[in-house]
Amino acid sequence: MAFRILFLSFVTFLAVWPVIRFELPAVMGPVWASGADERWSVKILLPLLFIGALGCAAWGVPVEPGVLPVFSISDLPSLLVIVLSMLVAVSVASLISPSTAVPFAFLGSVAGLRLVTEGSLDWTLVARTAASWIVAPLLCGLLAAGLVALTVRRPGARPVHLVVSDHRLLLGCTLAAFLLAGAAAWNLGSIVAVFPVSAFGAGPESAAVAVVPALVLFLLVRPEFSAKTWHVADQDLDFTSGPVFAILSAMGLTYLVFSLPVLTRIGLTATPLPAPVLLLAALVGVSLSRRKALVEGEKVLKSALSSVVCPILGLLVCYSLSMILNVSPEDAGRGWNARITPTLIVLGIIVIAAVLALYFRAQRRRDLQKEILLSRDRQIYNAQKTLSALEVKAEMNERDLLNKLEIKRKELVDFAVGVSEQKEYMESVYERLSQVRGLTDPAEKDAATDDLLSSLRERMYFSREMNDFYAQSEILHKDFNMRLKEAFPNLTESERKLAILLRQGFSSKYIATLMNITPKSAEISRYRLRIKLGLKRSDNLVQFIKSI
Amino acid sequence: MKLFELFSTKKAFRFVESVDKLLNNVDTALIIFKDGIRSYLYNDTEGFAENLSTMARLEGEAGALRREIENSLYSRGTLIRYRGDIMRLLERFDHIFTILSNDLIQFEIEAPNVPQELKKEFMKLTELATTAVETTIPGTKAYFTEPDKVSETSHRVYFYEKEAVKLSQSIKRTVFHDMQHLKLSEKFHLRYFALHIEDLSTAAVKVAEQLSVMAIKRSL
Numbered sequence: 037m038a039f040r041i042l043f044l045s046f047v048t049f050l051a052v053w054p055v056i057r058f059e060l061p062a063v064m065g066p067v068w069a070s071g072a073d074e075r076w077s078v079k080i081l082l083p084l085l086f087i088g089a090l091g092c093a094a095w096g097v098p099v100e101p102g103v104l105p106v107f108s109i110s111d112l113p114s115l116l117v118i119v120l121s122m123l124v125a126v127s128v129a130s131l132i133s134p135s136t137a138v139p140f141a142f143l144g145s146v147a148g149l150r151l152v153t154e155g156s157l158d159w160t161l162v163a164r165t166a167a168s169w170i171v172a173p174l175l176c177g178l179l180a181a182g183l184v185a186l187t188v189r190r191p192g193a194r195p196v197h198l199v200v201s202d203h204r205l206l207l208g209c210t211l212a213a214f215l216l217a218g219a220a221a222w223n224l225g226s227i228v229a230v231f232p233v234s235a236f237g238a239g240p241e242s243a244a245v246a247v248v249p250a251l252v253l254f255l256l257v258r259p260e261f262s263a264k265t266w267h268v269a270d271q272d273l274d275f276t277s278g279p280v281f282a283i284l285s286a287m288g289l290t291y292l293v294f295s296l297p298v299l300t301r302i303g304l305t306a307t308p309l310p311a312p313v314l315l316l317a318a319l320v321g322v323s324l325s326r327r328k329a330l331v332e333g334e335k336v337l338k339s340a341l342s343s344v345v346c347p348i349l350g351l352l353v354c355y356s357l358s359m360i361l362n363v364s365p366e367d368a369g370r371g372w373n374a375r376i377t378p379t380l381i382v383l384g385i386i387v388i389a390a391v392l393a394l395y396f397r398a399q400r401r402r403d404l405q406k407e408i409l410l411s412r413d414r415q416i417y418n419a420q421k422t423l424s425a426l427e428v429k430a431e432m433n434e435r436d437l438l439n440k441l442e443i444k445r446k447e448l449v450d451f452a453v454g455v456s457e458q459k460e461y462m463e464s465v466y467e468r469l470s471q472v473r474g475l476t477d478p479a480e481k482d483a484a485t486d487d488l489l490s491s492l493r494e495r496m497y498f499s500r501e502m503n504d505f506y507a508q509s510e511i512l513h514k515d516f517n518m519r520l521k522e523a524f525p526n527l528t529e530s531e532r533k534l535a536i537l538l539r540q541g542f543s544s545k546y547i548a549t550l551m552n553i554t555p556k557s558a559e560i561s562r563y564r565l566r567i568k569l570g571l572k573r574s575d576n577l578v579q580f581i582k583s584i
Numbered sequence: 585m586k587l588f589e590l591f592s593t594k595k596a597f598r599f600v601e602s603v604d605k606l607l608n609n610v611d612t613a614l615i616i617f618k619d620g621i622r623s624y625l626y627n628d629t630e631g632f633a634e635n636l637s638t639m640a641r642l643e644g645e646a647g648a649l650r651r652e653i654e655n656s657l658y659s660r661g662t663l664i665r666y667r668g669d670i671m672r673l674l675e676r677f678d679h680i681f682t683i684l685s686n687d688l689i690q691f692e693i694e695a696p697n698v699p700q701e702l703k704k705e706f707m708k709l710t711e712l713a714t715t716a717v718e719t720t721i722p723g724t725k726a727y728f729t730e731p732d733k734v735s736e737t738s739h740r741v742y743f744y745e746k747e748a749v750k751l752s753q754s755i756k757r758t759v760f761h762d763m764q765h766l767k768l769s770e771k772f773h774l775r776y777f778a779l780h781i782e783d784l785s786t787a788a789v790k791v792a793e794q795l796s797v798m799a800i801k802r803s804l
Binding site: 070195198200206328 | 593596597599600662663664665666727729730801802804
């Protein structure tokens with residue numbers, strides 16, 4: 037018995053998972069969006085109502101006999117097959133659209149099992165159920181559209197203050213939230229009723245079988261549930277209270293209508309309905325009424341496709357699994373252990389496959405994260421590299437500018453000093469010329485004139501300007517001079533000057549003039565420099581110097 | 585039980601009253617501001633001091649009202665989609681109060697020397713800036729009752745703000761180009777005050793912009 041309780045708890049656990057993941061956010065999203073649950077009283081009463089209605093449905097208040105089978109405690113393997121098929125169908129359908137239809141997948145799986153156990157299906161019931169699945173979203177959309185039209189203020193009507201109208205809408209939303217919570221729990225409770233919880237009695241044992249797995253699962257998926265619900269409330273329903281009220285009411289009324297047995301009179305049937313599909317239908321209704329697209333067409337189409345895929349896939353998977361596990365009337369007489377063993381083997385295989393799939397998925401995610409991190413690192417590295425290059429460039433520019441500034445400053449100082457020296461020199465020449473004019477002896481006059489001429493020549497060839505030129509060149513090519521000294525320490529001062537002049541692109545003729553030597557001597561100096569630099573005949577001296 | 589408070593509209597009406605009171609306070613503060621500037625320009629010292637104290641009282645009242653509205657917005661589940669916007673709007677009005685009060689205090693502390701020929705211009709600038717703010721009050725009321733009419737008032741606010749900017753520029757041009765007898769410090773001082781009064785119209789434009797966005801949001 038204890039094993040059976042555990043087994044049923046496990047099956048319930050598996051069945052509740054998609055309901056909490058897919059169905060509950062679509063029910064609670066509009067409630068959160070309306071702000072109705074901001075009051076503590078509503079926050080407590082709403083879940084109580086939901087659980088109460090679910091409990092009533094689970095403990096023997098069937099929605100409508102016939103749509104769903106009633107399982108006994110000995111049929112647990114079949115129930116597991118149904119739940120597994122539903123999980124497979126929902127997982128595949130959720131790849132198409134997150135607004136998937138869990139109840140449709142469940143009913144499809146039940147149909148698959150019936151096909152195996154009974155050999156055929158009640159096609160009238162199938163047609164009625166399918167019609168109900170089509171009519172329910174249509175009704176929800178129409179109701180939402182109508183309610184939105186009712187909340188819109190007509191032209192010429194007496195203006196109502198926003199606070200007052202919002203207060204009225206909040207009241208409406210709160211009542212609609214209670215309606216939705218109760219009706220949705222009542223409607224979806226028909227799925228829970230399939231689980232033979234009541235077979236364990238009405239005491240704490242059966243309650244524990246139902247509540248504990250649901251509670252554990254809810255706690256496990258609570259962060260995801262909250263995130264999804266907030267997504268629905270903040271992203272999908274990010275508009276004013278009027279449409280939210282319309283959506284809440286439309287969904288609640290649709291759930292209520294499709295939980296009533298009276299539907300059989302009009303050729304439909306009471307059936308569990310998927311909340312995400314109803315939510316989308318209500319959004320389409322609101323969009324049509326307000327002539328504004330509040331939901332993308334692609335999303336609606338994908339959800340419709342997912343809703344079609346769910347029952348078909350559930351049926352096929354359940355039929356195949358049942359055939360593999362031989363869940364047929366002939367096997368009904370077999371013992372519990374004989375029936376449960378193959379089920380457990382299949383379950384084990386599915387669990388291993390699921391674990392492997394999850395592992396590979398997590399691995400892929402990790403790889404993706406690593407790739408993203410790597411690309412970010414690369415971006416940061418490139419940015420830093422560019423930044424460094426810019427810094428170096430800026431530094432060089434600054435140095436260049438400082439050099440230029442230094443040269444200019446020196447030029448200015450030199451110019452001033454030069455002017456003063458020139459003046460002094462001119463004064464001395466003037467004085468000496470005056471003295472020469474005063475001389476009477478021609479020999480003395482010639483000697484004084486020669487002396488003056490040699491002084492002038494000396495001035496011409498060894499002027500300060502020439503030295504300044506070298507000094508400025510050295511400042512300008514400070515780095516070069518340093519590198520040259522480091523690479524070739526045996527070069528003489530004049531050879532270094534020659535190298536600087538060559539680097540600046542002066543020809544031998546100019547170099548001779550600047551260095552106050554003959555062009556021939558300049559050529560010889562070049563030759564000596566080539567030898568000291570260790571150049572071959574084929575090497576270009578100027579290019580080599582520039583490359584230093 | 586607090587659930588049954590949902591059926592009572594008493595708090596909703598109290599909220600409406602608070603908002604209306606706050607808007608009335610803004611209106612009164614604008615009148616006091618205009619009167620204060622006039623008193624200063626035409627040397628009515630007693631009147632100016634009275635305006636200054638009235639402004640301080642109004643600012644205090646507005647602050648209390650703002651806190652009351654804020655408390656009401658967040659303690660009750662109403663206006664869930666609008667509370668952020670309404671709070672931002674109230675903050676903008678609070679900013680207007682700060683400008684009004686600060687400007688008067690600065691006139692009192694710094695006592696700028698306004699030449700006789702500029703007094704009329706300064707008065708006109710004050711009129712334009714306060715009219716820009718005044719126009720936002722019916723706009724705000726329209727947002728709560730008939731949001732379609734918000735855009736009508738916004739256009740008027742933009743117009744008054746433009747006129748205020750033009751006049752302020754004209755004052756600055758006159759001060760710097762035509763009044764050679766003024767010291768540079770006096771010129772800067774006058775420009776500074778023209779700028780402060782002009783700020784009022786800029787704040788009004790911000791309120792108008794906020795209202796426009798809020799009106800669009802209401803139609804979603």
